[in-house]
Amino acid sequence: MGNPTYTPFQENWHNGGFLVSQANGHQSIEQGTLTGGVKVLAGTVLGTILSALTAAAAALGTNTGNGTFGAITPQAAPATMIGAYLVSLTSSSAFTVTAPDGQTATGTVGSAFSGLGIGFTITAGGTPFAAGDSFTLTTTATPGNPSIASAAGTNTGNGTIGSLSVQGYAAKAGVYSVEFDDATHFVVTDPTGAEVGHGTTGVAFKAGGLSFTITAGGTAFAAGDSFTVTVAAGSSKYKPFDPANVDGSQVPSGILFATKDVTSADKPCAVVVRLAEVNSSELVWPTGMSAAAITASLAQLKALTIIPR
Structure with a gap:
């Protein structure tokens, strides 16, 4: 007699399963409209479309x-953030940019970088860069648009950073x-x-x-x-949050209570927007989002009185 075969049980994402607690009645949840053209799982962090x-x-x-x-x-968001951007070389030819709010993006030496509200080009010198080399780009508020200035760390490579630009403030x-x-x-x-x-x-x-x-x-x-x-x-509709979005939904504004498939049409939805505790391990983020960006986004949710545990 052979050994029996078992089919592993896989638990699906439950509607509201990310909640640890919420306020009495319906204080924590608002009704809205979900868009985005995809199936969106319960627990997905959402943003609101604020600009057309x-x-x-x-x-x-x-x-x-x-x-x-x-x-x-x-001017679309994400606009220039005021503060210090850190440009860290990860090899002789690649780098990571960390914005003042913790969001990150990657770039290549010798190619123009544009993202997170700023632009620049790093040019290699006679001595190659090494992992750990860095530049700091500091943005300050001025009438009209921000200004930007650079400072090099104690670098192995003697390349330079130039063509600094800012995107300005969002309309x-x-x-x-x-x-x-x-x-x-x-x-x-x-x-x-x-x-x-x-x-x-x-x-x-x-x-x-x-x-x-x-x-x-x-x-x-x-x-x-x-x-x-x-x-x-904007339409004030909800869509999956992504720091790369440019319509307002790059800022977290709530968490989807129940899975919705909006592949073919927008649908009504329930969104946790305030006065709740949530299990941070059950939240759904954009694919490839960095740990630093998630930490920054959790802080933004906390400011809405959505407390990650």
């Missing part, structure tokens, strides 16, 4: 000048105003009323999350001429 990344300009009142407002490019949903001081100069304020920068006709403006150019016409602008720029709000 579209903008349109319109004259505010009757302008004296007949110049035109060019195409507008709203805010709402209405910006553009008001002329005279025929060629204007001031831009954001939806909160904060001044974000000064511009000149015929010169590209980039500050406060917007990029555009105003072109003078046959009739000059006059002081008091103005435009509004309306940045569309």
Whole structure:
């Protein structure tokens, strides 16, 4: 008589199985709409789509000048983070970038890097880099856009870092105003009323999350001429969180209570958004997300009163 054959039991992801505790009643859970075009497991960390990344300009009142407002490019998130970025060489030709909030990305020496809100190129020198060599990129807040500066660690390699750039601040949903001081100069304020920068006709403006150019016409602008720029709000739908997203869902905003398949259509969903304890080992993150980025994201959930255990 042979030995019996057993089929191993595999436990599926249970709806709400990640919860350790939650507030009485329905205080911890909100109803929403889930999107993303995939099957999303219970326990998946979600973000909220907050930006549609579209903008349109319109004259505010009757302008004296007949110049035109060019195409507008709203800056997507992730925007530049203020603080120190660490660039660590992992070999003579590869490096990892760690942002101030712990998110990471990788790059290659000799190729332009763009991500996490910054851009740069590392150029090899006569002496190759070694694992552990590093640079620190420090961003500081300035009117309009952040600025960036670099400093090398005590490196084996004598290569250099250059072509530093910042992406700037992300656009805010709402209405910006553009008001002329005279025929060629204007001031831009954001939806909160904060001044974000000064511009000149015929010169590209980039500050406060917007990029555009105003072109003078046959009739000059006059002081008091103005435009509004309306940045569309996002859908406020939930989708799986990913730090690489650029629509607002790169920031954790809740955890999906029950598995939903939204491959073919968006569906209603229940999301744990506050006043709960969760088992961190049962949360679902994007494939390949680093330990540092997960730690940073757990801290963001904790700030929402979703406490990882």
